[in-house]
Every structure is written in structure tokens, then in C-alpha cells.
Amino acid sequence: MFHSPQMVKKRVPEWLNSSLWSSTPSPSLDDDRVQPYTSKPTATTTITSSSSTSDYEPPSMVDPPIPVPPPKPTREDKPPPQPQSTDSLPNHEDKNNTTPSPEDISRQAQLLVELSRKTINLRDLRRIASQGIPDGAGIRSTVWKLLLGYLPSDRGLWSSELTKKRSQYKHFKDELLMNPSEITRKMDNCTNCDTDESKGQSKGLLSRSEITHGEHPLSLGQSSVWNQFFQDTEIIEQIDRDVKRTHPDLHFFSGDSSDAKSNQDALKNILIVFAKLNPGIRYVQGMNEILAPLFYVFKTDPNEEDAASAEADTFFCFVELLSGFRDHFCQQLDNSVVGIRSTITKLSQLLKEHDEELWRHLEITTKVNPQFYAFRWITLLLTQEFNFADSLHIWDTLLSDPEGPQETLLRVCCAMLILIRRRLLAGDFTSNLKLLQNYPPTNIRHLLYVAHKLRVQSSG
Known part of the structure; x- marks a missing residue:
């Protein structure tokens, strides 16, 4: 009506x-x-x-x-905000950046106090972070990991938890990113290492007569590693195309530099591992756009050890973030x-x-x-x-x-x-x-x- x-x-x-x-x-x-x-x-x-x-x-x-509401603009003819390049993004030094506002300085100090506690008060952390996390000092990286439940509130557990998770992700990659040839070679090594070691005949390659039906590239069996490989190929190709289109305006993700290519490889690895561990969803176009902010924040952490493990940390935080939206995909x-x-x-x-x-x-x-x-x-x-x-x-x-x-x-x-x-x-x-x-x-x-x-x- x-x-x-x-x-x-x-x-x-x-x-x-x-x-x-x-x-x-x-x-x-x-x-x-x-x-x-x-x-x-x-x-x-x-x-x-x-x-x-x-x-x-x-x-x-x-x-x-x-x-807190923002300050009033000082000029009505202020130019429109432009898409930012990597050099002007947070965690990148930029001499043209304006001086942090008193509110940002105060909020950064409050966050540093909260992060220094033996046991993090998540309620207070959420309240402060909800107003925006000032760039720099690696604060956003640590806060996001806490907000997503990747880091426990007890600081004393951080080191052991990170070591365990990063090792687990390495295991996922070792198991899920192998191609069928590597899988059969590994199976052959495990089978022959004891029986043929004394004869010196184990070289990690199966002869034609030794390849079982389930391991043959032409096998149509559901359990065949090759059959699964061919099923995954289409998804992997889609992931590769999408990752290459992720933020083409940012040098961090795009370009011919070794860093950009390494960052793209990390995104692809995460999405492939996720797709294989979650067969009910697998990969859906657009997941790369949700992954990008997480990886950027963790990879640009000033802490070199954390930055080096950004791929593993991003994977688990991506899983946690997507868990609340998985039904949308x-x-x-x-x-x-x-x-x-x-x-x-x-x-x-x-x-x-x-x-x-x-x-x-x-x-x-x-x-x-x-x-x-x-x-x-x-x-x-x-x-x-x-x-x-x-x-x-x-x-x-x-x-x-x-x-x-x-x-x-x-x-x-x-x-x-x-x-x-x-x-x-x-x-x-x-x-x-x-x-x-x-x-x-x-x-x-x-x-x-x-x-x-x-x-x-x-x-x-």
C-alpha cells in the first residue's frame, strides 16, 4: 500500500x-x-x-x-581523491604524506598500550580499532590477526601458535601443490626405499610396467591423482587469470618486478590450497579481491619475520574471514x-x-x-x-x-x-x-x- x-x-x-x-x-x-x-x-x-x-x-x-566525525574540509575546492599508487599506500614511506592528526597519534598510542598487555583486552581493542587503525609501526597487521582470531589474546602463546600454524600451512602446500608426477615419484620412493635401497635401483621414477592403473595419466578412476589433477586445472587457470588482474594500478600486485611476481605467486598458492581444502566452495571469482588487503597488510609488516610468513598468516586469516561469508559464494x-x-x-x-x-x-x-x-x-x-x-x-x-x-x-x-x-x-x-x-x-x-x-x- x-x-x-x-x-x-x-x-x-x-x-x-x-x-x-x-x-x-x-x-x-x-x-x-x-x-x-x-x-x-x-x-x-x-x-x-x-x-x-x-x-x-x-x-x-x-x-x-x-x-569520531572527521574535521571540516579546509577548502571547498579541494581536489578529488585519486587512486593511490603503491608508493603512497600505508606502510610505504611517502614524503608527501600529511602530518598525522592528533586523533591518529592518540589512537596509535592507545593501540600500542593494548598490544603491550600480557593478555589483550579484545573488547577495548575492538573499540579503538573500529575508529580506524593509523598506518605504520605494523599495528594494523597485529590488530587484524587478533580481530580475526588468528592470534590468541595471551601474548605468551603467540610464538608457539604462529610456529604451529606456519608449519601447518607448509604441510598443506607440500601435499596439495604437488603435480601428479611428483606424487607418484614420492609414492614410489616410499615403496621402494626399503626394498631396493640395498640394490641401488631406487631413483624415484616408475618404469612403465610398474605404474598402477590409478596412477596412469589416462586413468578415469575417481581416485586417480591424474584425474583429480585435470579437474583442478580449470580452477587453477581461473585463479591465475584473476590474480594477474588484482589491483593492476598497484605495483605491489602488478608489474614485471620480482616482488610483484612473488606476491602474485603467494596469492595463487593461497587460493589453490583453499580451493582444494574446501571442495564444497572451491574457488569463486572475486575471492582474490578479498584476499589482497589481508596479504598486503601482512606482507608490508615492518617485522621481517612476520613479513616473510605473510603467505601462511594470510591463508588462515582468509579462511577465518570467509567463514562468515562462505554462504554468499x-x-x-x-x-x-x-x-x-x-x-x-x-x-x-x-x-x-x-x-x-x-x-x-x-x-x-x-x-x-x-x-x-x-x-x-x-x-x-x-x-x-x-x-x-x-x-x-x-x-x-x-x-x-x-x-x-x-x-x-x-x-x-x-x-x-x-x-x-x-x-x-x-x-x-x-x-x-x-x-x-x-x-x-x-x-x-x-x-x-x-x-x-x-x-x-x-x-x-
């Missing part, structure tokens, strides 16, 4: 009607960006545009909750209560709760199905909507939620809609879809402030 405009307006909280949530129309958005890839054909279109600026200021008529569950369509419906309901006018305009008047834009937002955890450094800041908040990232993720997505509500309310299907699939750069602290405000409004 439709409501009159007056009735709808009453459903919108006063703080959402403020002009502070609006933005001026931007110049035309670029259409020539790299096409993102998802696991479903419904999520199409392009990566975020950098052609417009955010002019939002924190509301002054409300008490500032956590996160299982096509058989798409229409279930835990599938991706159900999660998108929750976002729609959240928007209706906080801004029914905007919800009605998008889904009823202009018929912009939230799946057209929210599928990518949710499945890729907003990694394609913002530049890399801003994505890391958003992840600080997502990972700090004690109940898991999903609820915070949905509130951030809802806040993204609210921040551009005036442009959406003035738009039709085509312009709104283009805007939502090319989300304009914005003040990330303000975005997270609004997302937190949504939580306060819901709980109140």
Missing part, C-alpha cells in the same frame, strides 16, 4: 533530512574502467569513479558517537535464508527502516533492483568501490565488529546510499544505476560515522 508523501516523510528521522547528507551533481562518470568480475552474471558494470568529490561535513546538531544457497539474495534483502529492509523515501524512489519508482549494485558491494566487501587505502580503513571497522563483519557491512552500504540521497532522489533508473555502480569518492570517516549513527538509531 502506498503512503502519501507526508506520511512517508514522517518515517524519515530528522537527522537524515539535513542538507548535510546531500552532494552536488558530479561531472560525467568514466565508463572505461576495468570490468570487475563476480560469481554471478547479475553483478555487472564498472569500478568506482574518481571524477567527483565528497562535500559532506559531520552533523553538528548531534552528540558525536564513535567513530555457494550458488546452491543463493535463494536460502543464508544466501546472498537474503543478505541483499536485509540491506533493502535496512534502507527502508532509516529512509523510506529513498527506498521507495529506488525500488518502486525507478525500479533499481539492489542486486544490480549491492551484489558486488557485499560479496567483495567494498574493495572495488573505494581506493585501496580507504578500503583498509573500512576493513578496520568491519573486522572490529564482535559479531562478525556482515552487520557492519550492511550499515556501511546503507550509509553509502544515504550520503548520496539527493542525487538518487533526483535521478531516474539509468542515472541512479550508473551512480551506484560507480560510487563517488567520499570522506571515509564521515561514511563510517553515518554507519555508526544508523546503529544508534536502530538500537534506540
Whole structure:
């Protein structure tokens, strides 16, 4: 049943009607960006545009909750944020970086105090980290490992736990990344090492007559190592293609340097091992985009020992992070209560709760199905909507939620809609879809402030 405009307006909280949530129309958005890839054909279109600026200021008529609202911009003609190169990303020295704000300095000090405790108070750590983790000093790497449960709260257990996990990952690689020739050679060595050692005949190679049916490359048996190898080849080729397309604008992931190639190899190893250990999901396009922030943060840790073990640490943290979203990557569950369509419906309901006018305009008047834009937002955890450094800041908040990232993720997505509500309310299907699939750069602290405000409004 439709409501009159007056009735709808009453459903919108006063703080959402403020002009502070609006933005001026931007110049035309670029259409020539790299096409993102998802696991479903419904999520199409392009990566975020950098052609417009955010002019939002924190509301002054409300008490500032956590996160702390950002400072007001000093100039209205401030140039738009540009995609960052590797040299200007966190943990890379950049002489042009602005001086850290007093808030960042204070937060870094608070985090260092928490990390120095014999037993980490995770509640306090989450509270501080949710406001954003200052770059540098390897703080983000350690905090993320704690937030994801990879490191125990007892500092005394860190060394033994890391040693155990890293050894376990090496075992996974040794067992799962071997090709069939290596497997049969290893089987032959184990079989013949005792019987033929005295004769000196064991050289690790099977003669033609000794190759069993199950180990022959032409064997069609389900247990054949070659049959399994051929089944895995297609997935491995897909992983290789996707990894090579991961953040092509960042030298850390892309280019001909030995470091970039080594980083790509690490991503491929992690995804292949994950696919083989999780046959129910295996590999789904887009997983590489979720993996990239974790590996970057751990690999750029100033601690050389931790940086050298970034691949192993990233694997286990990736598994932990994906455990809360694994149903989104299982096509058989798409229409279930835990599938991706159900999660998108929750976002729609959240928007209706906080801004029914905007919800009605998008889904009823202009018929912009939230799946057209929210599928990518949710499945890729907003990694394609913002530049890399801003994505890391958003992840600080997502990972700090004690109940898991999903609820915070949905509130951030809802806040993204609210921040551009005036442009959406003035738009039709085509312009709104283009805007939502090319989300304009914005003040990330303000975005997270609004997302937190949504939580306060819901709980109140």
C-alpha cells in the first residue's frame, strides 16, 4: 500500500533530512574502467569513479558517537581523491604524506598500550580499532590477526601458535601443490626405499610396467591423482587469470618486478590450497579481491619475520574471514535464508527502516533492483568501490565488529546510499544505476560515522 508523501516523510528521522547528507551533481562518470568480475552474471558494470568529490561535513546538531566525525574540509575546492599508487599506500614511506592528526597519534598510542598487555583486552581493542587503525609501526597487521582470531589474546602463546600454524600451512602446500608426477615419484620412493635401497635401483621414477592403473595419466578412476589433477586445472587457470588482474594500478600486485611476481605467486598458492581444502566452495571469482588487503597488510609488516610468513598468516586469516561469508559464494544457497539474495534483502529492509523515501524512489519508482549494485558491494566487501587505502580503513571497522563483519557491512552500504540521497532522489533508473555502480569518492570517516549513527538509531 502506498503512503502519501507526508506520511512517508514522517518515517524519515530528522537527522537524515539535513542538507548535510546531500552532494552536488558530479561531472560525467568514466565508463572505461576495468570490468570487475563476480560469481554471478547479475553483478555487472564498472569500478568506482574518481571524477567527483565528497562535500559532506559531520552533523553538528548531534552528540558525536564513535567513530569520531572527521574535521571540516579546509577548502571547498579541494581536489578529488585519486587512486593511490603503491608508493603512497600505508606502510610505504611517502614524503608527501600529511602530518598525522592528533586523533591518529592518540589512537596509535592507545593501540600500542593494548598490544603491550600480557593478555589483550579484545573488547577495548575492538573499540579503538573500529575508529580506524593509523598506518605504520605494523599495528594494523597485529590488530587484524587478533580481530580475526588468528592470534590468541595471551601474548605468551603467540610464538608457539604462529610456529604451529606456519608449519601447518607448509604441510598443506607440500601435499596439495604437488603435480601428479611428483606424487607418484614420492609414492614410489616410499615403496621402494626399503626394498631396493640395498640394490641401488631406487631413483624415484616408475618404469612403465610398474605404474598402477590409478596412477596412469589416462586413468578415469575417481581416485586417480591424474584425474583429480585435470579437474583442478580449470580452477587453477581461473585463479591465475584473476590474480594477474588484482589491483593492476598497484605495483605491489602488478608489474614485471620480482616482488610483484612473488606476491602474485603467494596469492595463487593461497587460493589453490583453499580451493582444494574446501571442495564444497572451491574457488569463486572475486575471492582474490578479498584476499589482497589481508596479504598486503601482512606482507608490508615492518617485522621481517612476520613479513616473510605473510603467505601462511594470510591463508588462515582468509579462511577465518570467509567463514562468515562462505554462504554468499555457494550458488546452491543463493535463494536460502543464508544466501546472498537474503543478505541483499536485509540491506533493502535496512534502507527502508532509516529512509523510506529513498527506498521507495529506488525500488518502486525507478525500479533499481539492489542486486544490480549491492551484489558486488557485499560479496567483495567494498574493495572495488573505494581506493585501496580507504578500503583498509573500512576493513578496520568491519573486522572490529564482535559479531562478525556482515552487520557492519550492511550499515556501511546503507550509509553509502544515504550520503548520496539527493542525487538518487533526483535521478531516474539509468542515472541512479550508473551512480551506484560507480560510487563517488567520499570522506571515509564521515561514511563510517553515518554507519555508526544508523546503529544508534536502530538500537534506540
